[in-house]
Amino acid sequence: MHDIRIVLEHYTDFLAGLENTLWLSAATLLLASVLGCIFAGLLLSPIAVVKRCTAILVDGLRCIPFLLLVYLIYYGLPQVGLRFDRWSAGLGALVLYHSAYIGEIVRGAWTNLSKDQIEAGRAFGFRGFLLFRRIVLPQLFFASAPLVGNQAIYIMKDTAFLEIITVPELTFAAASIQSTYFVPFASFLAAVLLYWIVTILIEQGVLRIERAADLRRA
Amino acid sequence: MPDSSVPAVEVKALSKSFGSLRVLNDVNVTVPSGTTLCILGPSGSGKSTLLRCINLLETPDAGEVYLRGQRIGFADGVRQKEAQLWSTRARMGMVFQHFNLWPHLTVLGNVIESPMHVLRRSREESIAKAKALLEKVGVADKVQQFPHTLSGGQKQRVAIARALAMEPEVLLFDEPTSALDPEIVGEVLGVMRQLVREGMTMIVVTHEMAFAHEAADAIVFMDGGVVVETGPPDEFFTRPKTERARLFLQRYMR
Numbered sequence: 001m002h003d004i005r006i007v008l009e010h011y012t013d014f015l016a017g018l019e020n021t022l023w024l025s026a027a028t029l030l031l032a033s034v035l036g037c038i039f040a041g042l043l044l045s046p047i048a049v050v051k052r053c054t055a056i057l058v059d060g061l062r063c064i065p066f067l068l069l070v071y072l073i074y075y076g077l078p079q080v081g082l083r084f085d086r087w088s089a090g091l092g093a094l095v096l097y098h099s100a101y102i103g104e105i106v107r108g109a110w111t112n113l114s115k116d117q118i119e120a121g122r123a124f125g126f127r128g129f130l131l132f133r134r135i136v137l138p139q140l141f142f143a144s145a146p147l148v149g150n151q152a153i154y155i156m157k158d159t160a161f162l163e164i165i166t167v168p169e170l171t172f173a174a175a176s177i178q179s180t181y182f183v184p185f186a187s188f189l190a191a192v193l194l195y196w197i198v199t200i201l202i203e204q205g206v207l208r209i210e211r212a213a214d215l216r217r218a
Numbered sequence: 219m220p221d222s223s224v225p226a227v228e229v230k231a232l233s234k235s236f237g238s239l240r241v242l243n244d245v246n247v248t249v250p251s252g253t254t255l256c257i258l259g260p261s262g263s264g265k266s267t268l269l270r271c272i273n274l275l276e277t278p279d280a281g282e283v284y285l286r287g288q289r290i291g292f293a294d295g296v297r298q299k300e301a302q303l304w305s306t307r308a309r310m311g312m313v314f315q316h317f318n319l320w321p322h323l324t325v326l327g328n329v330i331e332s333p334m335h336v337l338r339r340s341r342e343e344s345i346a347k348a349k350a351l352l353e354k355v356g357v358a359d360k361v362q363q364f365p366h367t368l369s370g371g372q373k374q375r376v377a378i379a380r381a382l383a384m385e386p387e388v389l390l391f392d393e394p395t396s397a398l399d400p401e402i403v404g405e406v407l408g409v410m411r412q413l414v415r416e417g418m419t420m421i422v423v424t425h426e427m428a429f430a431h432e433a434a435d436a437i438v439f440m441d442g443g444v445v446v447e448t449g450p451p452d453e454f455f456t457r458p459k460t461e462r463a464r465l466f467l468q469r470y471m472r
Contacts, residue, residue, distance in 0.1 A: 120318035123273055124384065125308030125336035127301050134335055138322040215364045218321040 003186035010177050017173025018194050024169060025156040028094040032155070033148060035095060036102025043107045061100035067161050069093050074165045090162040098155050102148055109143035114218055142213040149206030153199055160195075170194060224287040226251040226388050226419040227272060232281030234267055241267045243443045245281070249388070249436075252417040256430035256451070259440035260466060265423040268440070269390050272421065273310045274303050285309060286387060308336050311381030315393040317373040319365040319380070325352065326361040329380045337384065344383070351379040355409050371402035375409055382413075389413065391422040427470050431455050439463050 042054040074089040084092065113136065121135035160171040174191035178184040227249040234242040242264045249255045257265045270276040272283055274291050283290050290306045291298055319328050329348035333339045352358045355375040365373055374394055381389055391410070395403040407429050413420060414433045424430060430437060430451060437454040439447040447454065447463045458464045
């Protein structure tokens with residue numbers, strides 16, 4: 001009981017950590033979606049060398065553990081003269097890593113898009129960017145949103161790794177409380193519960209998007 | 219009223235090959251304003267390709283297409299780029315065999331999409347017009363539904379409303395009933411008959427012989443990429459001039 005009281009007394013520390021976790025996750029989701037769309041476009045490029053190089057980069061990113069990427073950016077790159085602070089390194093690693101996954105998701109959705117409906121767009125006078133914005137992009141969104149939503153859960157969980165480069169997110173907050181007062185069980189359990197609540201909320205959102213996407217299936 | 223002496227659509231000496239396969243060979247077709255032309259012929263005879271060449275979804279290798287006397291696909295004698303063809307395409311409505319409705323938009327959304335974003339009409343005007351058209355084709359109760367919830371016949375009637383919303387100078391139908399169950403073909407043909415009566419200019423690629431016989435003003439019979447026979451429907455169906463047309467009719471008129 002004593003342990004729990006200590007955790008409750010420091011609830012503002014947990015909330016501050018949670019706040020950082022949430023905005024890091026949201027920023028990553030947004031930026032990785034944009035970068036992922038660009039990766040998807042490059043993966044479908046008619047130019048063979050562009051396609052090949054992007055595929056190597058994307059596959060390469062997906063093949064390494066996220067923690068290693070963080071080490072490489074935060075500790076490795078300064079050796080070649082590229083120095084980032086912990087926030088930039090952390091957010092950069094998250095965005096790069098997850099944009100590879102989102103790129104693959106969007107590429108898959110794009111490949112499966114029916115050519116017929118795009119042709120119908122052309123037949124009705126849609127062209128260029130208007131065709132993309134009104135006919136292609138919305139279908140791309142609904143085809144990939146459920147999977148990107150699931151990716152958001154992985155993003156949120158990966159923010160915890162940034163603890164090791166001292167980004168003060170939720171896991172970092174829990175670790176500092178437990179090491180100061182030696183209450184590991186209560187402290188980490190509190191963090192687990194908070195991650196759990198956020199995951200449930202994300203899943204609810206994904207469920208709604210899935211329903212909307214299901215209505216709009218071809 | 220447009221000058222009725224100028225045909226709505228005129229195709230002159232059109233040829234198209236896919237690789238070494240000659241799909242269209244010196245095709246000539248004239249469709250006077252306010253008339254319906256039915257294009258008949260066995261599968262692979264080039265009917266659909268002809269239709270797709272008319273609205274430039276395919277680029278002909280040779281020949282000319284005129285829309286109300288104006289050569290299309292060319293400006294000042296130079297072939298237009300893909301990005302410049304949109305305004306010409308917007309003057310023609312197209313109805314596809316597989317409907318090709320946009321799944322991410324509701325029925326109403328499908329019908330107002332092109333008037334709003336291609337013709338830049340106001341939302342209110344587009345909605346009012348769309349509702350009237352959906353009423354006309356008999357799907358007024360489905361406006362807020364998404365396409366996948368509709369039957370094939372309903373989808374095709376929405377597709378016709380979508381094409382009509384552009385106030386096209388000519389409506390192109392690419393086998394509009396071929397993907398439908400036999401018992402619902404009639405509801406789509408009914409809408410098309412009404413358009414014929416209203417004096418819409420239409421080019422219809424179809425296998426529905428009864429519809430062609432009764433609704434068309436002229437028949438073009440194609441085989442192997444060439445126009446084998448052309449003439450009024452009564453003549454074509456009762457006294458075909460060529461052996462190939464006779465064989466075709468025997469197979470389809472059972």
